[in-house]
Amino acid sequence: MNKQKDSIFFSKLMNAANMGWWKADLTTSNYECSEYVSELLGLDDSGIISFEDFNKRILKEEQRPTTVHSFSERQTSEVVYLLDTVKGAVWVRSKVCFQETDKEGHTNVYGIAELQEAPNMTSAYQALQHSERILHNIYKHLPVGIELYNKDGILIDLNDKELEMFHLDKKEDLLGLNIFKNPMFPEEMKERLRRNEDADFTFRYDFSKIGSYYKNSKKEGTIDLVTKVTTLYDDEGNPINYLLINADKTETTIAYNKIQEFEEFFELVGDYAKVGYAHLNLLTGEGYAQKSWYRNIGEADGTPLSDIFGIYRHLHPDDRNCMAQFFEDARNGLTAKLSKEVRVLRDNGEYTWTHVNLLVRKYTPQDKIIELISINYDITELKKTEEMLVKARDKAEASDRLKSAFLANMSHEIRTPLNAIVGFSALLATTENMAEKELCNSLISHNNELLLNLINDVLDLSKLESGHLELHPNWFNLAELLDESVAEYTRQLPAGVELQTHYPEQGFLVELDRLRIKQILNNFLSNALKNTTSGYVEVFYEIDSSYVRIGVRDTGRGIPQNMLEKIFERFEKVDSFTQGAGLGLSICKSIVDKMNGRIWADSQLGIGTTFMVELPCLVTPIDA
Incomplete structure (x- = not known):
């Protein structure tokens, strides 16, 4: 056959076989179709149809929907379309045969299209029936x-x-x-x-x-x-x-229920005893843990164990470093167990205590297994009890020391004024000089007052210790009470010291225990006058809507900074040679604590000291 006869023959052959050819020009995005395909699609004599128009003819497609880039390098070699044609909706199998690129760089793809009654309908139906029977x-x-x-x-x-x-x-x-x-x-x-x-x-x-x-x-x-x-x-x-x-699954269910009951029982025991259990393969991160185990180390229930072991984000940094070192050694086969008390940071910012036990149960890294068992239990209450016992022991030891100190101090403090009273009383009986008699009477009276104050302090201390100190608040003029104390101490002023007052312009009534306020103020004044040899001692107060501040400021020798807190403890004195048992400020602090207030001191050596109390109370101004 010659080429022309070949062309005519193959054209008839393809038409008889319901087949045609097509060429896709990727530069113009157009198809050029054979006579058979053109007649099927209803094209004009040119046989040209754009990619876009062709895609609109597709009613269904076995592969993914065709786009205008259907014949790019990503196009599949064969696809079956349900096309909208002049014969109605028909199935067409399209297959890419080859691709060419000319000297100008234009690429054309060539393929054939075959009309089908349906894509392998008979075989597909038979296969479907067979599948349905199976x-x-x-x-x-x-x-x-x-x-x-x-x-x-x-x-x-x-x-x-x-x-x-x-x-x-x-x-x-x-x-x-x-x-x-x-x-x-x-x-x-x-x-x-x-x-x-x-x-x-x-x-x-x-x-x-x-x-x-x-x-x-x-x-x-x-x-x-x-x-x-x-x-x-x-x-x-x-x-x-x-x-x-x-x-x-009657038998299986019974066994399953028994397992469930055991797990629930184990969880209950764990929750009651605050004991948790977990196991983990360090190499794969697979494992299981009880809820109580998560809770004991501050982690959320269900957190992957691989995100916890070796990280322990809620542990104290020192404990976390120790745990991290254990896991590193366990992976290298250098250690097999650890027992440690660790601190766990909770959401409220406080630390609790957990005892952690870790055991490497199986070490076969060649089989990708390093099985770790972890048992932990909360020991916070145990630690609190231990701390309470330590405090109780320290308190008992301190109490014993305080008792000895108390007896020693009381012996000295009582003996001093008592000796003076006895001595000057004997001298008073033998002297005839009126001036000496007046001096003896004055010294006897002064030491009587010291002894009485000492006994009152001991009684107040006893009441505070037993919790029997009662407060009796009532309304009174605060300035008048302060002036009363100032007047009592005016006669005790050392030479060269001035006693001053500084009050708000408007007077106020306050609802407090008048006797206890005066007791606190007298202690402040007594301390100030003992330690001030020149300058002044000033009594002042400040008023707020819900509290009052009362203070005594002096220009005395001052208090070292390391003693500012200690001076409110029993028997503490800045100068051990200064007269007094060292109970006054301690009693003041106890009274202020009972009033839900606070007491403090500010001081600089060589410049002076200020003692202040702040007490919550009801306040009302006095009309002028």
Whole structure:
């Protein structure tokens, strides 16, 4: 044959075979089609159709939808289209044969198109029938019960095993039942089904409780079911069916329930004793832990163990470093166990204590196994008890020391004024000089006052210790009370010291215990006058809507900074040679604490000291 005859022959052959050729010009995005394809698509004599227009003819496609780049390098070699043609909707198989690029860089792709009644319809139908028969046999003879419901919960099918399990003669006895009205189906599972949530659960099916839901030949007895509930969806993701798979697992369920009971019991014991358990493969990060184990180390339940072991983000930095070193050594086979008390940071910013025990149970890194067992338990209460015992011991020891110090101080402080009283009383009896008698009387009176004050301090201290000190608040003029104390101490002023007052312009009434306020102020004044040899001592107060501040400022020798806190403790004195038992400020602090206030001192050596109390109280101004 010559070329022309060949062309005519192959054209007739392709037409008779319902085939044609096409050329895709990637530069112009157009197809050039043979006569057969042009007639099929209804093209003009040029046989030209754009990629875009051709894509509009596609009604369905076995591969992904075609785009204007269908014949780029990404195009599949063969695809079947359902095309809109002059003959109506027909199936066409299109196949790429080869590709050419000319000297100017234009690329053309060549292929053939074949008309089909349908894409392998006969073989596909036969295969579908065969698959359906296999699926039917599986469905019918599967050794578990299957129930199929529509989206409204209506039973539309079930298999033979389901009939056998529930003692039914034919499926028609159950079709049409609504699962949401099933008295045996757990309410929780119904809710999950409505939310299209998958679920697995075990329950005991009691035939005596079926009632009128359906009729069966078995009126009594139970079976233990393991049931899986799942939702089926269409291609667009819409729920269309509910599928239930039931397995009669009476023996398995009993064993499973025993395991569950044991786990619950173990959890209960763990929660009660605050003991937690976990195991982990250090190399894979796989493992399990109890809730109490997570809680003991400050982690959220369910956190992956691989995010905890070796990291321990909630531990104190010192403890975390120690744990990290253990895990590094455990991976290298250098250690096998650790027992340590660690501090755990909680959400409230406080630390609790947990005792951690770690044990490498199996070390076979060649098999990718380093099995680690962890048992921890909360020892916070134990630590608190231990701390309380230490404090109690220290307090007992301190109490013993204080008792000795108290006796020593009291012996000295009582003896001093008592000796003076006895001595000057004897001298008073023998002297005839009036001036000496007056001096003796004055010294005796002064030492009587010192001894009385000392005894009063001891009594107040005793009341505070036993908790019997009572407060009796009442309204009084604060300035008048301060002036009263100032007047009492004016006669005790050392030479060269001035006693001053500084009050707000307006007077105020306050509701406080008048006697205890005066006691505090007298202590402040007494201390100031003992330690001030020149300058002044000033009494002042400040008023707020809900509290009052009362203070005494002096220009005395001052208090060292390291003594500012200690001076409010018993028997503490800046100068051990200064007269007094060192109880006054301690008593003042106890009184202020009982009033829910605060007491403090500011001082600089050589410049002076200020003692202040701040007390919450009711305040009202005095009308001028």
